[in-house]
Amino acid sequence: MADEQQHKQLHLNAFLMGVGHHEAAWRHPRTRAQSVLDVRHFQALGQIAERGRLDSVFFADGLAVGPRIARNTLAVFEPITLLSAIAAVTERIGLIATASTTYNDPYTLARKFASLDHISGGRAGWNIVTSAGVDEAANYGLDVRPEHEKRYARASEFVDVAVKLWQSWESGSVLLDEDLGVFADPKKVHAIHHEGAHFRVRGPLNSPRSPQGRPLLVQAGSSEAGKEFAARFAEAVFTAQQSLEDGIDFYTDLKRRLPRYGRRAEGLKVLPGVVPFIGGTEAEARALESEFTELISPDYALRQLSTMLGIDLTEHALDAPLPPLPPIHAIEGNKSRYQLVKDLAEKDSLTVRELIGRLGGGRGHRTFAGTPEQLADELQLWFEAGAADGFNIMPPYLPGGLEDFVTEVVPLLQKRGIFREEYEGLTLRDHYRLEPVDGGSDGQEWQAAQ
């Protein structure tokens, strides 16, 4: 698919959340709060992203309400069902859903993604996560969250099983031979007979091989365990990087891990997040950002920060510096986000109020305010400096923030020759310029139990 005569191309994913990533987005006049309950809002976002020729849209997920009921707009739709409804009104845009390896079964989840890949004609992607929340644990019969290391051990085996299941139907196994009356060739459909520490799964999957062979595998954890996991499995990585230097370090570190797993650098795309406030002038963009910051509810932000850091800040003075933070090894939740927030607060000696303002746009992702030219410059800089293969675009408000990016920034990237003018292929793997998944499995022929 890749044309080596052209410029190297960057990849763009639209990370969509409610009416925008800024935590006060739903209170701003540029949004319509009711849209968080309206599937047509999300379908329209998929269509806007497709009009911009973006690689994919992406939805995060969690398995509990969390400490956010009064303020939060996140949890209405479950991502796979939502993306299926978006698939029905789009043709090319990739569709990436978050799903947890901690509280799902691999057979069930592999089937869901195969189904989404069939429904979308090969546009499904899976953002593989572990579930670290105490509130999530309580919804699945546990008193405490599973430990970081155990979550990742289960996640690795989970993905192994899922990949085996997706390969359990070889290419060409579905014959649909009406004359002979043969639907599929049993010689090309295989049990997987997986027996591991966490799962015993016989297979085959109850869905024929899907258009992509398997969904695109995406990952977003940046802890040591997370990076090893990404190096082993991920084809795209979403990451939060506050500076170009940090971005280069992360990119270099991750790519260096790939050969250990027999993988090439091109097989994994690194996509740092950016929350863009776009204006006709830089001053206009900054003024827009300030409007949003002023709408943040301090009590909500304090609870959210408390959850991120694992300490109770809800009674803490807003204009005082942060109290001393525990060391990273004591954290059983999201370790990489913890480290990033800690570094951010300590580097500039921020007060709690200042920290809340910095985090309001993208919960630790980099916020950018400027003109379309300035944003295009910044993206090109990171791309060419070796900090990014593309970007995870996180519009602070929706649909306007995505519309502006597609209308004003994408054409500049196209003019510079670093972003596609048209889709080159049909599937999400095509968009990310990844090799097709191999054709099958050499397991034994499957026989049903009677």
Next chain:
Amino acid sequence: MADEQQHKQLHLNAFLMGVGHHEAAWRHPRTRAQSVLDVRHFQALGQIAERGRLDSVFFADGLAVGPRIARNTLAVFEPITLLSAIAAVTERIGLIATASTTYNDPYTLARKFASLDHISGGRAGWNIVTSAGVDEAANYGLDVRPEHEKRYARASEFVDVAVKLWQSWESGSVLLDEDLGVFADPKKVHAIHHEGAHFRVRGPLNSPRSPQGRPLLVQAGSSEAGKEFAARFAEAVFTAQQSLEDGIDFYTDLKRRLPRYGRRAEGLKVLPGVVPFIGGTEAEARALESEFTELISPDYALRQLSTMLGIDLTEHALDAPLPPLPPIHAIEGNKSRYQLVKDLAEKDSLTVRELIGRLGGGRGHRTFAGTPEQLADELQLWFEAGAADGFNIMPPYLPGGLEDFVTEVVPLLQKRGIFREEYEGLTLRDHYRLEPVDGGSDGQEWQAAQ
């Protein structure tokens, strides 16, 4: 919703499977076998059913390939993802998905159905099943299938938990108050603190109350345990009944169980299955049925019959009678289907070949061949004799069999005043003329763990 001045109205569900219920449907020239892999085929079926003003469409499901790889067309799409894609291209038709209580978690599944109900604007229904298959067990770490009684005990607790989760957000809990910055009222969102033999779930659900409050609850098991389960939970029941007498007995039996659970007869709709071969004359309809029967692969049919009966018939002579069958108490699989097939074979002393022909259309559901008038007469007879509140229409081939039913039979039922000319409400519960689900929960106010 009900207008007592009108005739009593019957309800029609379209039970959709691949390119038709007849097991050889995909080999007949009236179908296009490739459609089993094409989401547009299923979206078009949803639109045809909606054009006919049917109450709902419905998909069965299983969690293993089963002994059917060479011949079977069932398992491509997972029903909830598929119905989400159908929701996107329809406006009124109800959308019923099968999902198992044996190999799912109630929190995850309750969320999926809430999501489908949000996506469809209140058209979701759940056909509640237990998973009896040995092949299914092997995909979820078990060496043997869970016993009948244990499956039902888990299913009851599962539905209890799901209902509590759907009620965990009261009506009016979502405020979206942009001025005050309040998304939802924490006083109206509740933990459920469920602690039972199978599940411990704190809640609340991570999705606000959906348009219907909860999906329509559907059930299809007709064993003793299945009927009690239906009487307790189900709002619609799909059932296989071969004769009017059996239909009346089943209907009467089921409705008589409702008062024990404080329920009224109108709250549960009984829908026997019918597989209609429709022709311009009765002879034409019978000739069409014969065309399909001749396409059955005997070896496939023998394996399927072996699975239904739990004995190996694959080496049995086609023109001999069935061997002696084990008593029903020895059956751990689908008891009601076993009994039905046993009765059918013994009553008319059928050979194996004859039995296969009888079962080919609808796997134990009643097959009907005749003119549109004859079919309308038959449906009206069952409806008015107290054997049915409506029907589970199982087209033997698709899309033609559904198209013919909608074009030729529905207008006759409308002319007779026993089927709606237009939808009266927006939701699936409206179509089935069920009371709205109550507004909330009196549990304690929910507090997040920190």
